[in-house]
Amino acid sequence: MADVALVPPVGAPRRREVISEGLFVRVVLIAIAVALLGIFLLLPLVSVFYEAFRTGFGPYWAALGEKDALAAIRLTLLVAAIAVPANLVFGVAAAWAIAKFDFKGKSFLITLIDLPFSVSPVTSGLIYVLLFGAQGFFGPWLQSQGIQIIFAVPGIVLATIFVTFPFVARELIPLMQEQGTTDEEAAISLGAGGWQTFFRVTLPNVKWALLYGVLLGNARAMGEFGAVAVVSGKIRGQTNTMPLHVEILYNEYMAVAAFAVASLLAMLALITLGLKTFLEWRFSGEIAAIRR
Amino acid sequence: MRASSQGALKKPSVIPGFGLALGFTLAYLSLIVLIPLAALVLKTASLGWPEFWRIATDPRTIAALKVSFGISFAAAAINAVFGLIVAWVLVRYEFPGRKLLDAFIDLPFALPTAVAGIALTALYAPNGWIGELVKPFGIKIAYTPIGILIALTFIGLPFIVRTVQPVLEDLDREVEEAAATLGARRFQTFRKVILPALLPALLTGFALALARAIGEYGSVIFIAGNIPFVSEIAPLLIVIKLTEFNYPAATAIASIMLAISFVLLLVINLLQAWSRRGLSNG
Numbered sequence: 001m002a003d004v005a006l007v008p009p010v011g012a013p014r015r016r017e018v019i020s021e022g023l024f025v026r027v028v029l030i031a032i033a034v035a036l037l038g039i040f041l042l043l044p045l046v047s048v049f050y051e052a053f054r055t056g057f058g059p060y061w062a063a064l065g066e067k068d069a070l071a072a073i074r075l076t077l078l079v080a081a082i083a084v085p086a087n088l089v090f091g092v093a094a095a096w097a098i099a100k101f102d103f104k105g106k107s108f109l110i111t112l113i114d115l116p117f118s119v120s121p122v123t124s125g126l127i128y129v130l131l132f133g134a135q136g137f138f139g140p141w142l143q144s145q146g147i148q149i150i151f152a153v154p155g156i157v158l159a160t161i162f163v164t165f166p167f168v169a170r171e172l173i174p175l176m177q178e179q180g181t182t183d184e185e186a187a188i189s190l191g192a193g194g195w196q197t198f199f200r201v202t203l204p205n206v207k208w209a210l211l212y213g214v215l216l217g218n219a220r221a222m223g224e225f226g227a228v229a230v231v232s233g234k235i236r237g238q239t240n241t242m243p244l245h246v247e248i249l250y251n252e253y254m255a256v257a258a259f260a261v262a263s264l265l266a267m268l269a270l271i272t273l274g275l276k277t278f279l280e281w282r283f284s285g286e287i288a289a290i291r292r
Numbered sequence: 293m294r295a296s297s298q299g300a301l302k303k304p305s306v307i308p309g310f311g312l313a314l315g316f317t318l319a320y321l322s323l324i325v326l327i328p329l330a331a332l333v334l335k336t337a338s339l340g341w342p343e344f345w346r347i348a349t350d351p352r353t354i355a356a357l358k359v360s361f362g363i364s365f366a367a368a369a370i371n372a373v374f375g376l377i378v379a380w381v382l383v384r385y386e387f388p389g390r391k392l393l394d395a396f397i398d399l400p401f402a403l404p405t406a407v408a409g410i411a412l413t414a415l416y417a418p419n420g421w422i423g424e425l426v427k428p429f430g431i432k433i434a435y436t437p438i439g440i441l442i443a444l445t446f447i448g449l450p451f452i453v454r455t456v457q458p459v460l461e462d463l464d465r466e467v468e469e470a471a472a473t474l475g476a477r478r479f480q481t482f483r484k485v486i487l488p489a490l491l492p493a494l495l496t497g498f499a500l501a502l503a504r505a506i507g508e509y510g511s512v513i514f515i516a517g518n519i520p521f522v523s524e525i526a527p528l529l530i531v532i533k534l535t536e537f538n539y540p541a542a543t544a545i546a547s548i549m550l551a552i553s554f555v556l557l558l559v560i561n562l563l564q565a566w567s568r569r570g571l572s573n574g
Contacts, residue, residue, distance in 0.1 A: 044446070102302065109321075137334075
């Protein structure tokens with residue numbers, strides 16, 4: 001009781017002190033966090049660019065302009081250009097079915113959609129080898145038809161689709177479930193058709209979450225290594241994606257060239273992070289159901 | 293297929309497109325995910341139990357699984373501690389650069405694993421920036437199991453931070469105030485009031501980081517040194533068996549890992565259900 005009389009009645013600052021830590025603890029914790037993230041996250045990123053430019057701009061540009069590097073860049077872009085839209089269409093269809101209708105087995109379906117995230121990348125590649133490889137289930141038949149999937153571009157596309165499978169769906173499903181069906185019901189009762197309702201009502205409601213999912217899926221599609229390594233065969237200039245090209249150059253002790261190609265992928269990561277942060281900041285309400 | 297016959301399975305709705313959307317979803321899901329995974333299970337079953345058991349108990353397989361598990365567990369544990377500190381600092385304190393730091397947490401998600409792998413190797417190799425610092429103490433990081441630990445900690449960090457952060461943000465601070473009023477010291481409040489509330493999220497993050505680490509390939513193989521029985525991870529062993537055209541071995545090891553992932557997925561789902569229940573009570 002005596003304490004109460006001695007302490008001047010200060011409002012907010014006093015209150016904050018009671019449920020926060022002392023200045024010393026705060027400074028130490030912030031220092032630990034900053035040091036940790038600096039050493040653990042920032043330093044590897046810096047070292048990519050440092051190693052890439054170690055011998056100056058000349059070798060850097062030469063490494064990127066090299067024939068096989070360009071082929072790897074083209075293949076990576078091609079694979080992403082197929083895998084990302086395919087999963088976009090799937091994500092929209094899955095979210096439409098799951099969020100706008102009530103049916104049995106819904107939560108099981110959602111679990112199945114998330115499944116590829118819990119499969120090792122290596123296993124993701126292996127399953128297609130078991131299906132379409134020379135000794136796989138469909139291997140002999142494919143060979144007799146002259147179709148090659150494994151150690152060719154179709155296998156790389158399939159493996160990439162597998163590892164990026166849930167990205168769009170998992171952003172859209174919670175958001176569209178939260179938004180409910182009233183907007184669509186209103187549009188339809190006013191005479192709009194199904195597609196009209198989708199393009200004019202549903203799509204505008206979810207466009208930023210859609211973009212968010214595409215952004216993250218694209219980063220993974222362009223950067224996937226394990227799954228693609230198993231199915232690609234790593235034929236230079238033909239089935240080498242950028243991450244695989246990085247590995248080959250690195251194993252051949254061409255460090256500058258390896259880090260030059262890696263720096264492009266690191267820039268992709270930085271752009272992805274920047275856009276992601278921007279979307280979260282600007283449209284947090286419209287991608288709300290995602291995390292927070 | 294009209295509403296009457298579907299009644300039991302699906303509630304009627306005025307919105308069109310259910311058949312098309314669900315049909316496409318199921319077809320695509322089956323073609324891309326379910327049938328290929330079934331091929332793995334089928335191929336494993338065709339090996340027969342004795343052959344499967346021989347591969348599964350092969351000393352090299354067991355060693356690789358031990359390396360993958362043990363180090364993934366250690367990495368997830370390290371991340372649980374540091375991830376909690378980072379999440380705490382990001383949610384509770386104001387300081388310059390906080391937003392930038394927050395955005396940076398997801399770097400391991402965005403950075404391709406091969407790039408992370410060669411960057412970490414360059415840093416922790418004996419002639420790298422950090423490798424040079426620890427060399428005088430006789431510590432070798434790259435090309436040893438410690439290197440694997442570094443790589444797996446790197447890729448696991450965002451899982452803990454991103455699962456703990458939202459729970460910490462939603463935590464009712466009046467409970468802490470009440471604890472303080474009742475005479476609890478700050479650390480007591482943290483240990484007895486805050487930590488129990490964060491525990492489900494912390495465990496979920498731990499399980500997610502663990503699941504990711506066990507399957508991780510790209511960021512590990514450059515820094516690991518890949519010495520059989522010492523620093524050879526299970527995913528790498530699958531790749532090695534594949535390049536030797538030893539499909540039965542690759543398939544069997546992949547099946548073991550898939551089974552492990554499913555168990556972890558189940559645990560994660562249970563933890564998340566627990567976590568949600570905890571939130572609605574508190």
